[in-house]
Amino acid sequence: MTAATSQIPGHEAIIRSGDPNRREEAAHRIAALFFQGAATLRPRHVDFLDELLIDLIPHVELVARAELAERLSQFANAPRNLVGRMARENEILVAGPLLRRSPVLDEQVLLEIARARGQQHLLAISERAALSSDLTDVMMLRGDREVVRRTAGNAGARFSENGYVELIKRAAEDGVLTLTIGQRADLSDQKLKQLLAGSLDVVRRRLFDIVKPERQAAIKQAMAEIAVVPERSESRRDFVPAQRMVLALHEAGNLNEAALFDFAKGFRYEESIAALSAMSGVRIMTLDRLISGDRFDPILIVGKSIGLEWATVRALILLRLGPGRAPAPADIEKARVNFSRLMPSTAERVLGFWKSRP
Numbered sequence: 001m002t003a004a005t006s007q008i009p010g011h012e013a014i015i016r017s018g019d020p021n022r023r024e025e026a027a028h029r030i031a032a033l034f035f036q037g038a039a040t041l042r043p044r045h046v047d048f049l050d051e052l053l054i055d056l057i058p059h060v061e062l063v064a065r066a067e068l069a070e071r072l073s074q075f076a077n078a079p080r081n082l083v084g085r086m087a088r089e090n091e092i093l094v095a096g097p098l099l100r101r102s103p104v105l106d107e108q109v110l111l112e113i114a115r116a117r118g119q120q121h122l123l124a125i126s127e128r129a130a131l132s133s134d135l136t137d138v139m140m141l142r143g144d145r146e147v148v149r150r151t152a153g154n155a156g157a158r159f160s161e162n163g164y165v166e167l168i169k170r171a172a173e174d175g176v177l178t179l180t181i182g183q184r185a186d187l188s189d190q191k192l193k194q195l196l197a198g199s200l201d202v203v204r205r206r207l208f209d210i211v212k213p214e215r216q217a218a219i220k221q222a223m224a225e226i227a228v229v230p231e232r233s234e235s236r237r238d239f240v241p242a243q244r245m246v247l248a249l250h251e252a253g254n255l256n257e258a259a260l261f262d263f264a265k266g267f268r269y270e271e272s273i274a275a276l277s278a279m280s281g282v283r284i285m286t287l288d289r290l291i292s293g294d295r296f297d298p299i300l301i302v303g304k305s306i307g308l309e310w311a312t313v314r315a316l317i318l319l320r321l322g323p324g325r326a327p328a329p330a331d332i333e334k335a336r337v338n339f340s341r342l343m344p345s346t347a348e349r350v351l352g353f354w355k356s357r358p
Contacts, residue, residue, distance in 0.1 A: 267323050304339065304342045
């Protein structure tokens with residue numbers, strides 16, 4: 001029992017009675033004292049109310065605690081111990097409002113919670129008006145996709161060098177995150193180049209469309225530096241025989257995933273690309289440029305959009321590398337996980353863009 005408890009007649013009896021209605025009523029009365037006089041209360045008075053409420057709030061029902069947390073989150077002189085305890089609660093309805101905006105929570109408390117609690121708590125912290133680089137380091141280390149996206153989109157967030165490295169690394173697998181990072185005012189030209197180097201062309205184009213004019217100039221410069229790539233050999237490929245074979249399969253009703261799998265497994269590149277073109281509606285030359293590039297993503301996107309099984313997608317990845325070459329097992333596993341997580345609707349939108357390309 002706190003020292004303050006003994007100074008309020010009947011307060012100790014209310015706490016010990018076990019009657020939730022009496023406890024909640026007492027908590028409401030004491031909280032009302034704070035809210036009514038918050039602007040004029042001296043620190044010692046707030047500390048006094050803090051001690052009283054600490055004894056009562058754990059016994060108050062969830063809805064009442066959540067309402068109290070919402071109101072307390074708006075006061076810079078809210079009872080510090082009470083706010084800290086409520087912000088550490090597992091119930092996000094209680095902890096959330098305080099983690100999002102309470103000015104009472106200091107850096108050390110936020111770091112403690114960010115390191116110990118789950119994704120909902122991290123998501124709430126990501127919405128604070130300002131986030132230090134120490135905090136964002138923890139968010140990058142522990143946060144899921146939504147936490148990282150929300151943190152990157154927070155204009156008041158600051159990132160350390162290592163934090164930005166991790167952010168850009170994660171963006172290589174997340175086009176939405178790439179678009180978010182690309183609009184940050186603190187993104188240097190060098191980091192912009194790193195970001196674009198790991199992104200798909202469709203994402204780069206979308207980023208160019210949505211950023212401010214001054215950032216567009218930086219994107220053009222970065223792309224000019226990235227684009228020092230020799231002409232690919234697709235212009236020397238002859239797809240005509242493969243197109244004839246695929247057309248014959250189509251007319252016979254045999255153009256299907258099994259045929260594509262056989263082409264890919266046999267490292268028959270032209271036939272595989274021609275079959276993919278017929279099945280997806282994307283021009284052969286466009287598919288050739290995409291699939292012969294440096295990333296697996298186009299294969300995952302086309303495969304997901306037309307409903308291919310992972311075995312066929314894997315065969316296409318191996319086809320891309322050629323006979324006698326294979327990616328590291330970790331890279332194949334990463335591609336498998338990305339393929340399983342890729343939403344068909346997302347893949348179809350990207351495919352629609354590719355269909356419109358010359």
